[in-house]
Amino acid sequence: MKKLIALVLALMLVVSLGTCAFAETDWPNGKTVQMIIPFGAGGDTDLHCRVLTEMVAKELGVDIVCTNVTGTSGTVAARQVRESPNDGYTIMWQQTSFLIASLLGICDFDYTDFEIGCTVIEDMSAFVTTKANDPRYSNFDEFVQYAKDHPGELLWGGSIGGDGHMYALMIADKLGLEFTYVDLDGTAEIIPALLNGSVDWTTGVYGTYGEYVKTGDFESLCYMADEALDGSDTPGWKEYTGESFPLGKMFCYLFPKGTDPEIIKQFNAAVEKCVNSEEFKAHCENYFITPVYREGAEAEEYLANYYATMAQYRDDLLVK
Amino acid sequence: MKNRSFSDFVRRYKEAAFALVMLVLFSLVIYFTKDIRLLVINTTVTARFWPTVCGIAGCILSGILFVQSVIEGVTLARREESGEIEKPELGERFFEGDRFRSLATLLLTFLYIAGLKTFGFLLMTVLYLFCVFIMLAEKENRKVWKLLLIDVVFTILVYLLFRYVFKMILPLGTIW
Amino acid sequence: MSQLIASFPQIFTDPLCYVLILVGCTVGIIFGCIPGLTAGIAIALSLPLTLKLPIIPSFTLLLSLYIGGISGGLISAILIKIPGTPASVATTFEGGPMADRGEAWRALSVSIIFSFIGTLFGIAVLCFMTPILGRFALSLGMHDYFAVALFSLTLVSALCDKSLIKGLIACGIGLVLACVGSAPIDGYTRFTFGIHSLDAGFSEVPALVGLFAMTELLNGAKRSEAGKKLASFRRHGIGITGREFVSQLPNAFVSGTIGTFIGILPGIGASVCNLMAYGVSKKLSRYPEKYGTGIIDGLVASETSNNACIGGTMVPLLTLGIPGDTVTAILLGAFTINGLNPGPLFYQENIKLIYIIFAIMLVASVVTFLIQFVGIRGFTQLLRVPKYMLLPMVLVLCIVGSFGANNRIFDVWTLLFWGVLGFVLTKFDIPLTPIIMGYILGPITEKYLRRGLMMSRNNFMDFFNHRVAAIFLILTVLLVTVTFVTQVVALVKSSKKKKDA
Numbered sequence: 001m002k003k004l005i006a007l008v009l010a011l012m013l014v015v016s017l018g019t020c021a022f023a024e025t026d027w028p029n030g031k032t033v034q035m036i037i038p039f040g041a042g043g044d045t046d047l048h049c050r051v052l053t054e055m056v057a058k059e060l061g062v063d064i065v066c067t068n069v070t071g072t073s074g075t076v077a078a079r080q081v082r083e084s085p086n087d088g089y090t091i092m093w094q095q096t097s098f099l100i101a102s103l104l105g106i107c108d109f110d111y112t113d114f115e116i117g118c119t120v121i122e123d124m125s126a127f128v129t130t131k132a133n134d135p136r137y138s139n140f141d142e143f144v145q146y147a148k149d150h151p152g153e154l155l156w157g158g159s160i161g162g163d164g165h166m167y168a169l170m171i172a173d174k175l176g177l178e179f180t181y182v183d184l185d186g187t188a189e190i191i192p193a194l195l196n197g198s199v200d201w202t203t204g205v206y207g208t209y210g211e212y213v214k215t216g217d218f219e220s221l222c223y224m225a226d227e228a229l230d231g232s233d234t235p236g237w238k239e240y241t242g243e244s245f246p247l248g249k250m251f252c253y254l255f256p257k258g259t260d261p262e263i264i265k266q267f268n269a270a271v272e273k274c275v276n277s278e279e280f281k282a283h284c285e286n287y288f289i290t291p292v293y294r295e296g297a298e299a300e301e302y303l304a305n306y307y308a309t310m311a312q313y314r315d316d317l318l319v320k
Numbered sequence: 321m322k323n324r325s326f327s328d329f330v331r332r333y334k335e336a337a338f339a340l341v342m343l344v345l346f347s348l349v350i351y352f353t354k355d356i357r358l359l360v361i362n363t364t365v366t367a368r369f370w371p372t373v374c375g376i377a378g379c380i381l382s383g384i385l386f387v388q389s390v391i392e393g394v395t396l397a398r399r400e401e402s403g404e405i406e407k408p409e410l411g412e413r414f415f416e417g418d419r420f421r422s423l424a425t426l427l428l429t430f431l432y433i434a435g436l437k438t439f440g441f442l443l444m445t446v447l448y449l450f451c452v453f454i455m456l457a458e459k460e461n462r463k464v465w466k467l468l469l470i471d472v473v474f475t476i477l478v479y480l481l482f483r484y485v486f487k488m489i490l491p492l493g494t495i496w
Numbered sequence: 497m498s499q500l501i502a503s504f505p506q507i508f509t510d511p512l513c514y515v516l517i518l519v520g521c522t523v524g525i526i527f528g529c530i531p532g533l534t535a536g537i538a539i540a541l542s543l544p545l546t547l548k549l550p551i552i553p554s555f556t557l558l559l560s561l562y563i564g565g566i567s568g569g570l571i572s573a574i575l576i577k578i579p580g581t582p583a584s585v586a587t588t589f590e591g592g593p594m595a596d597r598g599e600a601w602r603a604l605s606v607s608i609i610f611s612f613i614g615t616l617f618g619i620a621v622l623c624f625m626t627p628i629l630g631r632f633a634l635s636l637g638m639h640d641y642f643a644v645a646l647f648s649l650t651l652v653s654a655l656c657d658k659s660l661i662k663g664l665i666a667c668g669i670g671l672v673l674a675c676v677g678s679a680p681i682d683g684y685t686r687f688t689f690g691i692h693s694l695d696a697g698f699s700e701v702p703a704l705v706g707l708f709a710m711t712e713l714l715n716g717a718k719r720s721e722a723g724k725k726l727a728s729f730r731r732h733g734i735g736i737t738g739r740e741f742v743s744q745l746p747n748a749f750v751s752g753t754i755g756t757f758i759g760i761l762p763g764i765g766a767s768v769c770n771l772m773a774y775g776v777s778k779k780l781s782r783y784p785e786k787y788g789t790g791i792i793d794g795l796v797a798s799e800t801s802n803n804a805c806i807g808g809t810m811v812p813l814l815t816l817g818i819p820g821d822t823v824t825a826i827l828l829g830a831f832t833i834n835g836l837n838p839g840p841l842f843y844q845e846n847i848k849l850i851y852i853i854f855a856i857m858l859v860a861s862v863v864t865f866l867i868q869f870v871g872i873r874g875f876t877q878l879l880r881v882p883k884y885m886l887l888p889m890v891l892v893l894c895i896v897g898s899f900g901a902n903n904r905i906f907d908v909w910t911l912l913f914w915g916v917l918g919f920v921l922t923k924f925d926i927p928l929t930p931i932i933m934g935y936i937l938g939p940i941t942e943k944y945l946r947r948g949l950m951m952s953r954n955n956f957m958d959f960f961n962h963r964v965a966a967i968f969l970i971l972t973v974l975l976v977t978v979t980f981v982t983q984v985v986a987l988v989k990s991s992k993k994k995k996d997a
Binding site: 034040041042043046047050051054066067068069070071072073075076079080101104105106107155157160161180181182183184185186187188189191192193195196198199207208210211212214215217286287 | 539540543544547633634635636637638677678680681682683684685692695696697762763812816817818819820822824825826827828829830832833835837838839840841842902903904943946947950951953
């Protein structure tokens with residue numbers, strides 16, 4: 001009996017020590033890296049991260065486990081990562097919504113409280129989406145005119161405080177329009193609401209809403225990209241206004257403050273290789289997003305500009 | 321005899337006291353709605369509306385329960401004092417009773433969770449389960465080695481299953 | 497139908513699919529029956545694997561996990577009175593008392609049979625009515641969701657046995673606790689008092705598990721209880737006679753319909769529909785007073801509805817490409833990662849794939865049924881483990897599950913907090929289920945009320961312009977009135993009796 005217990009205890013010791021017996025010398029050193037995804041499994045934030053991170057893991061030859069930590073526009077994950085040890089074994093995937101949340105003061109810190117790894121994806125595939133065959137307008141000119149004549153009448157539907165809301169505010173501001181904003185959560189609520197006429201328009205992304213344009217259920221009035229994504233004669237934002245749309249959705253990797261720059265450099269090198277690979281490009285094409293790799297000072301400047309552009313609309317985000 | 325009348329009082333009016341506490345808590349909910357920051361302000365139904373409704377409903381209900389249980393308590397007291405119904409026996413002493421074991425279990429669970437991050441899943445679980453087993457088992461069942469064996473085997477099985485089969489991350493602890 | 501039959505060979509020619517179905521259902525059942533782990537967690541954990549698999553094997557695994565996970569919850573609900581998943585809370589109401597009486601075998605058997613029937617019901621609806629239901633799903637909006645949520649909330653009165661007031665207070669506690677965290681729509685936090693761990697509120701599963709498992713452990717610490725083995729049991733064979741089975745069919749039909757309907761509404765899901773079906777079944781029953789004492793009607797209602805819900809949640813996914821919950825969101829991700837963009841034409845264009853999916857679901861539900869039925873003998877062995885060992889072990893599993901879902905030690909504290917809350921409240925005879933009901937339904941009700949009002953430009957009367965919303969609002973008013981009147985009548989009667997005495 002006693003022998004058995006001794007055996008069991010020994011086994012327990014071996015098992016527990018086996019996983020963390022290696023001393024911390026060189027990152028990643030065979031240890032598991034935790035990748036925190038701030039949104040739920042299955043969404044675009046989750047999928048892009050999982051696809052890219054898996055390629056990076058292969059490149060680095062380490063085991064990276066993706067974990068979804070959801071809640072409150074990605075701020076719950078951000079807070080958790082901020083308090084995590086900065087040993088390089090916790091990395092966070094983040095996107096635009098977190099920047100907007102810190103802009104609104106939903107959390108009391110922002111992206112500068114992290115070490116910036118690199119920014120990797122830009123999503124410019126949003127477009128002004130309306131139900132097809134609306135008698136009030138059939139193209140963007142008429143839509144703009146209608147909105148001008150009936151300030152506040154057109155209902156925009158989407159996530160309040162999300163990136164789509166930000167685009168809608170920018171459109172309203174640049175064209176001098178006034179809309180009423182209605183909170184809806186994700187495609188599950190937006191698509192039916194648009195189809196049954198509960199809301200008038202949204203800023204949908206092409207990967208999802210494009211399917212409905214193809215079937216003629218929805219109509220694309222204007223693309224936020226410089227020109228039409230589907231090759232039609234629908235105007236792109238640049239064609240319509242003469243300048244590029246201020247920003248699209250951005251995805252990046254962030255590390256806890258104080259993470260060793262060497263580790264970040266090593267990680268970044270792998271990411272750069274993967275972002276520019278054909279395999280990742282094919283994935284991006286599938287979702288109408290663009291792989292753009294930025295690191296170091298370039299990434300910092302990009303994020304600073306990005307944040308400043310959105311900051312102009314801080315007061316507009318309040319739904320009055 | 322002072323003790324006796326106190327325990328009678330507690331028995332008769334504990335529900336009323338509970339209702340009173342709930343009344344206070346629900347009122348606090350209503351009070352603290354003032355601190356809620358608002359993003360959507362173009363409507364009467366803001367982020368403050370729902371907690372206020374819940375708070376008010378809670379206050380009304382606890383108010384009704386309070387009145388109900390005070391009436392019940394008074395009636396019970398009258399009937400017991402007049403000898404119409406018999407007073408129940410006094411409960412057991414605290415340190416020998418079930419209440420003590422419940423509290424001790426709770427304390428152990430608290431320590432277990434608190435130690436998870438530092439001492440890790442394996443050590444803490446073995447310790448925790450062993451302590452709870454020993455405490456809850458009746459004297460004739462307190463076979464230390466048997467309980468320890470079950471405890472250790474169970475812990476290791478759970479660890480292996482979750483860590484290596486389901487690939488879940490368990491708290492490993494910083495001490496190891 | 498012929499298409500469905502034609503798609504079976506597609507799964508059976510691939511030996512990988514055999515393995516995946518078997519593994520998926522087994523792991524699903526394990527995740528379902530361990531409190532704190534859910535089908536959603538099982539599916540999220542399988543993501544690294546499924547994203548690499550081709551689409552048919554990937555769906556085989558995902559759907560088997562889903563079906564196994566929802567079914568598995570009944571095992572712990574009956575044997576240890578702790579619901580394995582939020583979807584099987586109502587199963588404990590009848591399963592617990594039955595197990596205490598030594599009818600665990602019968603309870604398990606009935607639940608397994610009807611959870612199988614529920615899944616089949618959902619799949620049948622899915623096979624034959626998906627296009628129609630898809631159009632129906634499209635016509636629903638925020639107003640309708642609000643009305644359904646409000647109606648479910650009023651069903652809480654069916655779950656308060658002894659004192660309606662205490663039940664409602666419990667519900668109020670649940671509602672208020674659900675307000676903690678970030679407010680819907682605004683996103684700013686409420687009632688967190690500067691504790692940032694509370695920013696996202698209490699996680700649902702740890703809260704539920706704490707409320708039931710922790711309370712059970714603390715109460716189990718009683719000397720009189722601890723040494724006891726849970727209950728002895730009699731073997732029953734199949735556990736249900738033909739006549740009983742037939743007499744339960746109308747109940748199963750109603751519950752299955754509720755399950756499928758709730759499943760179609762995004763964001764409400766199986767955690768609500770089992771309670772709703774239980775409530776409706778009790779209200780419609782000829783002997784509502786027997787509910788809660790351990791009768792099979794409640795088991796049938798709960799288990800049929802939560803499994804029928806699976807079919808319902810697939811409707812908007814397959815017809816419109818819109819996910820209603822975590823699980824369907826992951827399924828949608830599996831589509832898109834394979835280059836299929838679900839949209840309005842998805843159903844017509846991929847009809848072959850869709851029938852393969854139906855076939856997978858059918859096989860997975862049969863396999864889940866068989867595994868569970870064969871396993872009854874094994875499950876009931878749990879009852880031989882004395883309580884003082886079983887309950888702490890279950891609690892350890894709960895803690896692992898609560899931690900593993902989000903990797904947050906705070907979720908384990910949530911479990912403890914809710915456990916203490918439950919323990920204290922049971923000392924005052926406050927029922928626990930209404931707390932969970934308020935906790936699950938509160939945020940949904942608030943969110944859809946506010947969204948509906950935003951859409952209607954703050955005009956509440958507009959809710960009555962929506963058909964489904966109007967029906968459910970009227971039902972709500974009726975239910976509240978009836979409950980109120982019965983309470984007053986009972987009060988008058990009892991006070992008269994007192995006077996007469």
